[in-house]
Amino acid sequence: MALLSFISLFSVTQKFNYWIVKGILFWKNSNLTLKVIWTITILFLLLFIVFFFVLVFSRIIKNFEAKKEARLRMLFQSPFSTYLFDEAYKDLLIERDTEKVIQLFGKKNLERKKRRRILRKELISLHKSYSGEIAQHLEFLFLLLGFDQDVLFKLKSKRWNIRSSGINEAAQMNVAKLSSYILHQTNDKNPIIRIEAQVASVKLNSQDPFLFFGKLEYEISDWDQIQLHDALQSIKVEKIPCMDNFLDSKIDSIIIFALKIIGYYSQEAATDKVIKCLSHSNDKVKIQTIRTLGELESSDCLSVLMFELERNKSNKLILIETLKSIENIGILEENIGGIVSFLFKDDYDLIFYATRVLQTNPSGIKFLNQLINDVEVETSKIIKYAISFEN
Amino acid sequence: MSNWLDYILYFFNTGIFIFSVVITLSYVILGVFSAREMIHYLHKNSFVDYRQILSSPFAPSLSIIAPAYNEALTIIENVKSLMALHYNNFEVIIINDGSKDETLQKLIENFELTEIPFAYNEQIETKTVRGVYKSNIASWKKLVVVDKENGGKADAINVGINISQNDIFACIDVDCILEQDALLKMVKPFMENTDKRVIATGGVVRIANSCEVEDGKISKINLPKNFLARTQVLEYFRAFLLGRMAWSRLDGLMLISGAFGFFDKEIAIKVGGYNHNTVGEDMELTVRMRRYMEEQKEPYLVPFIPDPLCWTEAPETNKILSRQRNRWARGTIETLMIHKKLFFNRKYGVLGLLSYPYWFFFEWLAPLIEFSGILYFTILAITGHVNWIFCLSLLGLVYSFALAHSLFAIIFEEFTYHMYKKPSDMIRIIITAIVEPVLFHTRTIWWSVRGNYDMFTGNTKGWGEMTRSGFDKKKKKK
Numbered sequence: 001m002a003l004l005s006f007i008s009l010f011s012v013t014q015k016f017n018y019w020i021v022k023g024i025l026f027w028k029n030s031n032l033t034l035k036v037i038w039t040i041t042i043l044f045l046l047l048f049i050v051f052f053f054v055l056v057f058s059r060i061i062k063n064f065e066a067k068k069e070a071r072l073r074m075l076f077q078s079p080f081s082t083y084l085f086d087e088a089y090k091d092l093l094i095e096r097d098t099e100k101v102i103q104l105f106g107k108k109n110l111e112r113k114k115r116r117r118i119l120r121k122e123l124i125s126l127h128k129s130y131s132g133e134i135a136q137h138l139e140f141l142f143l144l145l146g147f148d149q150d151v152l153f154k155l156k157s158k159r160w161n162i163r164s165s166g167i168n169e170a171a172q173m174n175v176a177k178l179s180s181y182i183l184h185q186t187n188d189k190n191p192i193i194r195i196e197a198q199v200a201s202v203k204l205n206s207q208d209p210f211l212f213f214g215k216l217e218y219e220i221s222d223w224d225q226i227q228l229h230d231a232l233q234s235i236k237v238e239k240i241p242c243m244d245n246f247l248d249s250k251i252d253s254i255i256i257f258a259l260k261i262i263g264y265y266s267q268e269a270a271t272d273k274v275i276k277c278l279s280h281s282n283d284k285v286k287i288q289t290i291r292t293l294g295e296l297e298s299s300d301c302l303s304v305l306m307f308e309l310e311r312n313k314s315n316k317l318i319l320i321e322t323l324k325s326i327e328n329i330g331i332l333e334e335n336i337g338g339i340v341s342f343l344f345k346d347d348y349d350l351i352f353y354a355t356r357v358l359q360t361n362p363s364g365i366k367f368l369n370q371l372i373n374d375v376e377v378e379t380s381k382i383i384k385y386a387i388s389f390e391n
Numbered sequence: 392m393s394n395w396l397d398y399i400l401y402f403f404n405t406g407i408f409i410f411s412v413v414i415t416l417s418y419v420i421l422g423v424f425s426a427r428e429m430i431h432y433l434h435k436n437s438f439v440d441y442r443q444i445l446s447s448p449f450a451p452s453l454s455i456i457a458p459a460y461n462e463a464l465t466i467i468e469n470v471k472s473l474m475a476l477h478y479n480n481f482e483v484i485i486i487n488d489g490s491k492d493e494t495l496q497k498l499i500e501n502f503e504l505t506e507i508p509f510a511y512n513e514q515i516e517t518k519t520v521r522g523v524y525k526s527n528i529a530s531w532k533k534l535v536v537v538d539k540e541n542g543g544k545a546d547a548i549n550v551g552i553n554i555s556q557n558d559i560f561a562c563i564d565v566d567c568i569l570e571q572d573a574l575l576k577m578v579k580p581f582m583e584n585t586d587k588r589v590i591a592t593g594g595v596v597r598i599a600n601s602c603e604v605e606d607g608k609i610s611k612i613n614l615p616k617n618f619l620a621r622t623q624v625l626e627y628f629r630a631f632l633l634g635r636m637a638w639s640r641l642d643g644l645m646l647i648s649g650a651f652g653f654f655d656k657e658i659a660i661k662v663g664g665y666n667h668n669t670v671g672e673d674m675e676l677t678v679r680m681r682r683y684m685e686e687q688k689e690p691y692l693v694p695f696i697p698d699p700l701c702w703t704e705a706p707e708t709n710k711i712l713s714r715q716r717n718r719w720a721r722g723t724i725e726t727l728m729i730h731k732k733l734f735f736n737r738k739y740g741v742l743g744l745l746s747y748p749y750w751f752f753f754e755w756l757a758p759l760i761e762f763s764g765i766l767y768f769t770i771l772a773i774t775g776h777v778n779w780i781f782c783l784s785l786l787g788l789v790y791s792f793a794l795a796h797s798l799f800a801i802i803f804e805e806f807t808y809h810m811y812k813k814p815s816d817m818i819r820i821i822i823t824a825i826v827e828p829v830l831f832h833t834r835t836i837w838w839s840v841r842g843n844y845d846m847f848t849g850n851t852k853g854w855g856e857m858t859r860s861g862f863d864k865k866k867k868k869k
Contacts, residue, residue: 030780037784044791051798055805055817062809161434168438192435222582226447230440253585260449348512381510388508 072109072118079104080126083141084134101144110145120147124172142173155181164196171200171231179204186212195224202231206239213246219253225260237265244270252282259288263295271296275304287321294325302329306338316347323353330360336367343371343379351379355386403767408785410760414753415792422799424637429807432636432697441575445479451558451581453481453574454656456551457565458544463492467501469565472607474533478574482533484551485565489541498536502526515549515664518542523554544649545665545672552656552664560659562673564650564703568599568609573700577653580694587690590655590680593639593647594695595631597810598624599702609702614816619712621823622831623705628800632697632807639695643746645681647693649673651701658683669729671722678730678742685739699808713838720842723755758839765836790828797824 027035083089083104102110109115123145127138142148154166155178167185170178182204185197198220202209209232220228232240243258244267255277262270274296277289290308293301305326312318323342331339342354358364368387372380444450455473459466466485473483487495498504504524511520517539524536539550548562559581563569573594581589600615615621638644647654652673662679665672677693684691706712727750734751736743771777801820804810811817844850 034781034784037788041784041788041791044788044795047795048791048798051795051802052821055798055802055821058805059814059817161437165438219585221585222449222451223579226443226449226582229447229449230443264448348510352510378510381508384508385510 069118072115073122076105076109076119076122079106080122084137098144101141105145116150119145120150120169123147124169127173139174142175147173148175148178151175152178152181155185160190160193164190164192167193167196167200171196171203174204176204183212187215187217191218191221194218195220195227198224199227199231202228203234206235209235209241210243210246213249213254216251216254219251220257221253225253225257228257229261229264232261240265242267242269244273247273247277252280252285255280255285256288259285259292263292266296268296268298271298271300275300278304278308283315283318286318290318290321290325294328297329302326302331302335305329306335309338316349320349320353323350323357327353327357327360331357331364333361333363336361336364339364340367343375343383348382351382352386352389355383356389359387403764407760407764410752410757411785411789414757417749417753418633418792418796421637422633422796424640425633426803428636428640429632429697429803433807439579441572441579444575444578445477447479450479451578452556453478453578453653454551454555454557454560455481455483455563455574456486456548456555456560457483457563458486458488458547458551459490459494459565460488460541460544460547461490461492461494462565463490463494463497465566466494466497468607470498470502470534472568473563473565474531475571475607476569476574477571478578480557481574482535482556484535484537484554486547486551487536487538488543488547489539495536495538499524502531502534502536503528504534504536512553514553514660517546517549517553520550543667545667545669548672549664549667552659555656558656559653560656561653562649562651563701566704567596567650568604568607568702569651570698570700570702571608573651576696576698576700580692580696581653581655584692587692588655588658588684589692589694590658590684591647591677591693592653592696593635593644593677593693594651594653594700595635595697596627596648596650596701596703597699598627598705600705600707602702612810613813614811614819615705615707617707618823619709619831620705620707621819622827623712625797625800625820625823625827626831628804629797632803633796633800635695636697638746639693641741641745642692643741643749644693644695645678645742645746645750646674647677648701650703652677654680666729669722669725670718671726674722675726675729678726678733681742682730682733682739685742697807699810709834713834713841716835716838717842717845720755720758720839721846723750724843724846727751727755758836759843761836762840793828793832794824797827 027038030038083101089100089104105119109119120142123138123142127135127142130138148170151166151170151173154162154169157163157166163185167182169175170182179201182197182200185193186201188194188197198212201212205211240261243261246254246258247270249255249258259274259277261267262274271293274289274292277285280286280289290305293305305322308322309319309326312322319342323339326335326339336358339354339357342350343358345351355368358368368383372383375383455476457469457473462469470483470485485498487498504526506522507525509520509523511523519540521538521540524538526532526534535554537550537554539547551562552560559578561574561577577592577594580592583589598615598620599609600617600620601613602609603611603613615624635644635646649672654676658680659676662676662683664676666675666679669675681691681693706715727747730747733739733743733747735748739747768777768782798821801817801824805817811820
């Protein structure tokens with residue numbers, strides 16, 4: 001039986017060898033084009049096989065890692081709740097007993113790189129769900145476990161994504177001792193690092209959150225402004241600085257952002273400086289100034305805006321923004337004459353917004369009701385639509 | 392005469408080979424660019440908190456424009472789904488494009504709509520608007536329903552643009568399912584740039600066949616059971632993740648899907664809105680807007696968002712799929728013909744030197760060349776002039792490349808969004824990749840050739856009917 005199998009194996013090997021030899025001869029006798037085509041085909045097939053194995057193994061590894069991470073997360077739940085809610089750990093803020101905390105979370109978990117990373121991630125994610133005293137406890141735990149050093153290590157990385165994630169973690173966990181280090185990065189040439197550092201600076205330097213504006217050499221995008229405003233909301237309203245200092249910045253987007261903040265927090269003390277921005281050469285700044293004046297809602301602002309209507313008769317965009325801002329404040333009887341002229345323009349938007357403005361005053365409404373039947377059909381339609389329009 | 396024959400023979404023997412090499416190389420290069428762009432995108436957005444946009448008073452306002460034609464069966468659920476999207480300041484404009492069914496009546500009844508005294512600001516010329524309706528209920532205040540004469544999808548969207556109150560508008564197919572944070576993610580690029588104006592953003596459209604849908608949201612993602620739909624999943628991986636991502640990095644994106652795209656209203660109006668004389672109105676508008684910006688010498692961007700945000704039902708039958716592909720082919724030709732001035736025109740930068748020629752040679756001509764190659768091969772085979780070794784080797788090369796390319800696209804998906812988690816899904820998509828070049832690609836070539844034929848013989852059928860089996864129905868089946 002064994003002999004029989006040996007013979008059959010021998011014959012198979014012989015057959016195989018025969019085909020190999022035939023293949024080599026065929027290759028040798030073929031022209032260069034065919035050889036190139038076959039080589040590339042084999043390469044693509046190998047690539048297909050490599051991709052297949054990458055796909056399979058990455059899935060196996062990913063699943064294994066996910067399970068391990070989930071297990072560790074479960075494991076860390078108990079020490080976290082002990083740390084936060086157990087009476088024995090209540091005085092830790094005064095005692096600063098690092099050993100006790102290390103013991104609680106397990107030395108092994110803090111020494112092994114992967115476990116340490118998961119623990120840090122878990123701590124940060126837990127911090128997101130809490131505010132007040134518990135959040136402060138977690139920030140303190142972050143320092144006790146030495147995670148600030150991990151963040152510092154990330155901040156020194158040459159890879160922008162690691163650096164920016166380090167800055168992000170420092171800001172989230174309120175690691176104030178890294179603030180001066182982060183402040184240097186607020187003017188980084190990489191836009192992601194720059195905005196992360198700016199957001200972190202706002203959160204970590206509540207005394208002077210926009211200190212970096214003085215040295216900033218880059219514009220801040222609308223998205224950056226949203227993030228900065230969001231960061232600013234972590235500071236108590238009374239501590240938010242008056243933004244009028246930034247209205248003469250060389251960077252237009254800083255002026256726009258300052259104007260937005262002035263309007264949002266109704267920083268009336270800045271009104272005079274805001275009005276000066278109306279003569280700015282950049283139309284975007286001008287438009288934001290008009291919007292801010294509308295938000296400040298003072299009678300000074302109204303008269304300035306009425307004057308702007310006269311001054312910018314040829315700039316439709318500015319006229320519309322001005323009308324919108326005036327609508328926000330509301331007009332006095334003496335202003336009606338200045339608005340009415342827009343109802344007779346051959347422009348849909350101007351008629352529409354002028355009607356909206358007139359509606360803010362009882363005499364204006366009366367005037368509109370009288371006028372509605374005396375104007376052209378199209379104008380009358382626009383007026384009726386503007387009257388019924390709800391934002 | 393013999394000279395001409397020589398040329399034809401030379402073209403088929405050498406020209407097609409060179410063409411294949413160039414197209415293969417272009418896929419490889421696009422793959423590399425795509426990978427770089429994807430890595431950058433994922434790193435950049437790894438710790439972005441999109442809720443900041445949701446709560447910010449500084450976020451821009453949006454108008455969602457969704458045309459509806461004979462959608463009575465699903466319109467209520469679709470509108471509710473759009474209204475439930477996460478965004479602070481937006482309006483939903485539904486354009487009833489002269490539906491013959493009860494689309495408008497259903498909307499009026501369900502959302503308690505009343506006609507308002509509306510003055511139509513016709514910035515883009517459109518068919519007559521019959522009326523504008525708004526709801527009396529506070530929770531539906533964001534909804535605007537416009538009833539108009541039938542004029543096709545492009546005309547309906549143009550009405551929406553005229554009516555919208557905001558600077559950015561989103562064009563969405565009413566039957567698409569959007570992820571809850573879709574608006575937040577799509578609007579972000581409009582705010583990110585300080586030196587260039589973002590004129591449009593495009594998003595990935597994913598296939599929802601066999602997925603489970605609950606309350607207008609995708610609750611469970613499954614790979615389609617139907618072979619044609621599954622092949623389109625693979626096709627979409629390649630087109631969106633490998634193709635458009637790369638074009639986004641090269642700043643040469645020419646197509647933003649009509650199913651899900653965001654546009655700068657000012658520029659869209661300046662260029663005259665959607666063109667209702669083409670079936671590829673989405674591509675045509677993108678190209679026209681880009682062309683306008685190039686001519687004005689204004690710096691601009693058209694970014695692409697790879698996150699899976701929009702889900703749509705793909706055709707599952709040959710008949711419907713052939714209509715869709717026929718329309719795509721005609722739309723491509725029409726757009727390329729309207730903007731022929733761009734062809735290798737340095738004045739238009741990447742658009743003229745790269746994107747347009749790429750679409751011309753590899754999107755329009757490639758299926759025609761492939762088809763003529765097959766025809767040529769058949770003639771040679773019949774006449775006994777085939778060099779079988781060379782022919783089979785070449786076929787093997789093309790097939791092995793198609794396999795590697797598809798698997799690269801699958802890996803791309805696996806390492807980025809990993810939407811299909813079941814191991815069986817992975818195996819099925821790999822099997823699909825193995826059989827697709829023979830069982831599916833050949834069909835798409837034929838449909839594209841038919842599209843070309845219809846285009847040049849004037850046998851145009853407009854959009855053609857797209858019958859959908861509906862997501863809800865699928866769920867009940869389960």
